[in-house]
Amino acid sequence: MEKGKQLALVIGLVVVGFAIMYFVTKAKAEPAPPDDVIVGDCDIEGETKCFGTNLCxxxxxRWRLTEASSLACGYIPPAPDPGVYYNPWGAVRCETYYCRHIPGHADVCGPVGLPA
Incomplete structure (x- = not known):
């Protein structure tokens, strides 16, 4: 085996009722590239490309990660919680809403009765 590679022998046993099943398998793992390097070479310096939703x-x-979860690569951020108003600019006028401040974020407000 080459230096830097790892090999694991996995043995499993499953008992369901009176049936017993087992398996034995081998798994090889190569060392992961640095966090900002995407596997694969490129030719044109400065070229950008999407790998899934990551912009490289x-x-x-070498392909290097420029922006993880990039909108330019089709990333769709999770929908806000229905019934909760989130104002990314931080200016909230609360009259019939309860608000709470989350450090590092804007205030989160919801209808009266929303748990804090």
């Missing part, structure tokens, strides 16, 4: 840029002949 060609730097030094």
């Amino acid at each position: 840029t060609c730097i030094a002949k």
Whole structure:
């Protein structure tokens, strides 16, 4: 086996009622590339490409992560919780809403009766 690679032998046993099943398998793992490197080479310096929803840029002949979960690559952020008003600008006028401040974020407000 090459240096830097790992091999694991996995043995499993499953008992369901009176039936017993088992399996034995091998799993190889190669060391992961640095967090900002996407596996694969590129040719044109500065070129950008989407890998799933991650935007990558060609730097030094390697794809490097530019923006994870990029809107440009089709990432759709999770929908806000229905019934809760979120104002990203932080200016909230609360009259019939309870508001709470979340450090590092804008205030979150919801209808009267919303648990804090």
